[in-house]
Amino acid sequence: MSEVLVLVDHVDGEVKKVTFELLTAARRLGEPAAVVVGAPGSAAKAKDALARHGAAAVYVAESDEAADLLVTPKVDVLAALVGSAAPAAVLVAATAEGKEVAGRLAVRVGSGVLADAVDLDGEGVATQSVFGGAYTVKARVTTGVPVISLRPGAVEAEESAGAAAEKTVEVPAVDPARAVRVTRREPVTGGDRPELAEASVVVSGGRGVGSADNFAIVEKLADVLGGAVGASRAAVDSGYYPHQFQVGQTGKTVAPQLYVALGISGAIQHRAGMQTSKTIVAVNKDPEAPIFEIADFGVVGDLFQVAPQLTEEIGKRKG
Amino acid sequence: MNIVVLVKQVPDTNSERRLTDSDHTLDRASADVVLDEINERAVEEALRLQEAHGGEVTVVTMGPDSATDALRKALSMGADKAVHLSDAALHGSDAVQTARALAKVIGTVEGVDLVLAGNEATDGRMGALPAMVAEVLGLPALTHARKVEIDGTTVRVERETDEGVAFVEASLPAVVSVGEKINEPRYPSFKGIMAAKKKPVATLGLADAGIDAAEVGLANATTTVLEVAPKPPRSGGQKIEDAGDGGVRIAEFLVAQKLI
Numbered sequence: 039m040s041e042v043l044v045l046v047d048h049v050d051g052e053v054k055k056v057t058f059e060l061l062t063a064a065r066r067l068g069e070p071a072a073v074v075v076g077a078p079g080s081a082a083k084a085k086d087a088l089a090r091h092g093a094a095a096v097y098v099a100e101s102d103e104a105a106d107l108l109v110t111p112k113v114d115v116l117a118a119l120v121g122s123a124a125p126a127a128v129l130v131a132a133t134a135e136g137k138e139v140a141g142r143l144a145v146r147v148g149s150g151v152l153a154d155a156v157d158l159d160g161e162g163v164a165t166q167s168v169f170g171g172a173y174t175v176k177a178r179v180t181t182g183v184p185v186i187s188l189r190p191g192a193v194e195a196e197e198s199a200g201a202a203a204e205k206t207v208e209v210p211a212v213d214p215a216r217a218v219r220v221t222r223r224e225p226v227t228g229g230d231r232p233e234l235a236e237a238s239v240v241v242s243g244g245r246g247v248g249s250a251d252n253f254a255i256v257e258k259l260a261d262v263l264g265g266a267v268g269a270s271r272a273a274v275d276s277g278y279y280p281h282q283f284q285v286g287q288t289g290k291t292v293a294p295q296l297y298v299a300l301g302i303s304g305a306i307q308h309r310a311g312m313q314t315s316k317t318i319v320a321v322n323k324d325p326e327a328p329i330f331e332i333a334d335f336g337v338v339g340d341l342f343q344v345a346p347q348l349t350e351e352i353g354k355r356k357g
Numbered sequence: 358m359n360i361v362v363l364v365k366q367v368p369d370t371n372s373e374r375r376l377t378d379s380d381h382t383l384d385r386a387s388a389d390v391v392l393d394e395i396n397e398r399a400v401e402e403a404l405r406l407q408e409a410h411g412g413e414v415t416v417v418t419m420g421p422d423s424a425t426d427a428l429r430k431a432l433s434m435g436a437d438k439a440v441h442l443s444d445a446a447l448h449g450s451d452a453v454q455t456a457r458a459l460a461k462v463i464g465t466v467e468g469v470d471l472v473l474a475g476n477e478a479t480d481g482r483m484g485a486l487p488a489m490v491a492e493v494l495g496l497p498a499l500t501h502a503r504k505v506e507i508d509g510t511t512v513r514v515e516r517e518t519d520e521g522v523a524f525v526e527a528s529l530p531a532v533v534s535v536g537e538k539i540n541e542p543r544y545p546s547f548k549g550i551m552a553a554k555k556k557p558v559a560t561l562g563l564a565d566a567g568i569d570a571a572e573v574g575l576a577n578a579t580t581t582v583l584e585v586a587p588k589p590p591r592s593g594g595q596k597i598e599d600a601g602d603g604g605v606r607i608a609e610f611l612v613a614q615k616l617i
Binding site: 049108109110113132133134135137138140141142144145146149150151152153154163167168169170171172173174175176177178179180181182213214215216217218219220221222223224225226233234235239263281282287288290291295296306307310313314317318319321325330331332333334335336337338339340343344345346347348349350351352355356 | 370373374376381394395451452453456457479480482483484485486488489491492493495496497498499500501516517518519520521522523524525526527528537538578579580581582583584585586587588591592593594595596597598599601602603604605606607608610611612614616617
């Protein structure tokens with residue numbers, strides 16, 4: 039069985055959930071081989087988690103430089119492995135960096151690339167959700183080793199024992215003319231909340247929330263549900279909540295199990311970022327708000343009454 | 358400091374966007390087309406860098422005849438000239454082909470120090486085209502910039518993504534893609550709109566740009582669309598008026614759905 043290369047998304051060996059989703063999808067196509075590119079020691083830390091999720095092999099590509107340069111060391115390592123291991127496909131997380139790795143890799147090795155797939159079958163057919171979920175597209179790569187980036191949260195990660203046999207590979211020397219050096223990082227401190235793109239519950243606030251202080255109501259409901267907080271563009275533009283939490287056409291696309299919209303009218307731009315959510319609940323005082331057209335359960339009412347009551351009720355039921 | 362700005366005409370996100378039944382490509386007739394908002398920010402950043410460092414700003418696009426409107430908008434903001442790659446053979450080109458074609462067009466502009474682009478278009482949302490163009494050109498890509506600084510032959514960028522902010526640097530020439538927070542684009546002035554009409558727009562066909570027709574277009578694409586299905590419109594479910602127990606009713610719904 040051919041190997042399927044999975045680029046491990048990690049921070050200093052701390053493996054992100056999306057990697058397990060990639061390994062799960064990779065098993066449908068062949069034998070998953072995890073590729074760890076990072077600072078020395080990353081793979082040793084990541085190995086157990088990768089083995090638990092079915093990695094038959096772990097390619098270890100470590101160097102001090104690999105951690106300090108953007109994108110290209112990963113492309114260099116994957117390109118070398120595409121040459122030597124002749125994989126059935128290369129899977130990468132559809133994150134900001136992952137999409138670039140996938141795109142650059144495809145150009146480098148002369149393959150086609152499919153971005154932001156929401157599913158992948160055993161024949162290599164990727165499902166994509168385009169125009170904010172208005173269309174479902176099935177596509178495949180027809181040239182070279184398929185390179186596919188998979189949307190975080192789209193495939194459910196399943197555990198499966200893998201040998202995780204380590205194979206050391208060299209990080210190719212960096213061409214200084216192409217290198218982008220990271221001089222300093224300020225990681226997002228999102229507190230204990232899950233990342234917006236990975237959360238199974240998202241609670242978002244819109245213009246109706248009225249102020250930055252009032253977003254505490256949104257946060258409290260998110261916390262009792264163990265979810266992430268999102269915001270509509272109107273709320274972000276009004277300065278109620280930081281831009282990185284914006285859900286919609288010009289923000290993030292989310293597809294959680296449960297999406298709760300508080301004081302969001304549901305403009306087409308916002309719907310494009312959340313309408314593929316499994317279940318949608320909306321609270322809005324305007325009975326004509328378009329959000330109700332797509333909500334599975336809508337309450338016409340004052341979010342300042344309804345949301346705290348819901349938070350309290352969930353708290354009670356949880357005991 | 359000569360800057361090329363890559364721009365793209367996209368279907369307005371406020372209009373209904375469709376794919377054609379015949380070959381699954383964008384139905385350009387059905388939607389209003391506009392200069393993608395993020396591109397205006399890229400043009401704005403180019404103009405600001407030009408004000409500080411001199412040089413020329415060239416806007417480049419690939420697309421059908423109507424894409425000229427996107428170029429005119431950029432010229433009316435203040436860009437100096439435009440290059441439009443337009444050829445029927447480009448129809449249906451995929452991301453890899455597009456990156457290669459754009460790289461060829463950038464090659465027709467002399468002495469380019471910096472290529473600027475938006476980080477992600479609102480239609481394809483590939484989010485990788487600037488990096489792919491950089492790969493073809495053999496240049497560094499500093500993407501998702503919220504701040505760009507040029508210092509001699511070094512470009513420094515504050516890169517903002519979901520993971521946080523990274524301070525990155527590379528040598529020129531380079532490709533930089535800008536994010537939403539980079540700036541507020543200027544509105545074209547009346548004078549700018551009038552001046553734009555006289556600015557040079559070079560229209561190139563494949564041969565003019567040195568592109569082999571066998572490398573582009575739907576028939577030579579590196580990916581293929583097997584099927585396309587419009588999502589059945591989501592229908593609204595239950596809607597109730599809050600009678601003082603709205604929160605409790607939602608909780609009951611969530612329990613029934615096994616969500617809590």
